[in-house]
């Protein structure tokens with residue numbers, strides 16, 4: 001029998017990058033332009049996870065704008081125009097680049113499954129140099145379904161030619177996605193999660209990326225055994 005390929009799929013926001021500062025800024029540029037009160041950084045951070053459309057719904061709710069679909073579409077378009085371009089205030093979490101390099105050297109196949117729209121996803125992957133490691137990507141625009149629907153995660157996994165994969169993410173949405181996909185889940189605890197670790201579906205927990213290569217090696221050794 002062939003050795004099973006070591007396949008890892010990553011989430012993006014709150015896992016590989018801390019994009020909350022740029023998402024917060026873009027939301028407040030919209031609100032400022034509309035003459036509305038701005039939202040706090042903590043609010044913006046708590047609105048991340050289900051993509052830009054849901055983030056804008058939550059912003060509208062927070063400032064008492066209701067949920068009119070035409071208004072939502074208009075504000076979402078404005079938000080996206082502020083969020084385009086190079087991510088000026090987004091940071092890579094400590095140890096991510098090193099971990100990706102080590103995982104590649106271990107022979108892992110890697111991909112990305114994010115609820116971020118396709119264009120900013122592609123820009124961020126290029127900007128931070130992740131594109132050379134992450135062979136296949138599912139963004140919010142890849143399929144009609146988005147996380148926590150397991151379809152995009154299973155899509156990336158199959159695109160990588162794998163029958164199983166370890167999903168690495170930070171949030172409630174990621175945990176639910178992995179669980180519904182029937183895949184093991186490594187929870188990065190330093191992202192945007194609001195729920196205690198013990199209450200979330202997970203197979204592994206880590207708080208620094210320098211722990212990930214050993215965790216992955218252990219996982220695939222156990223799977224093989």
Ligand SMILES: O=C(O)COP(=O)(O)O
Pocket residue numbers: 011012013014047048049050051052055113114115116147
């Ligand atoms: O931008 C979002 O809301 C979520 O993005 P993520 O799926 O990469 O965490």
Ligand SMILES: [Mg+2]
Pocket residue numbers: 011012013014015049169170171174191
């Ligand atoms: Mg995330």
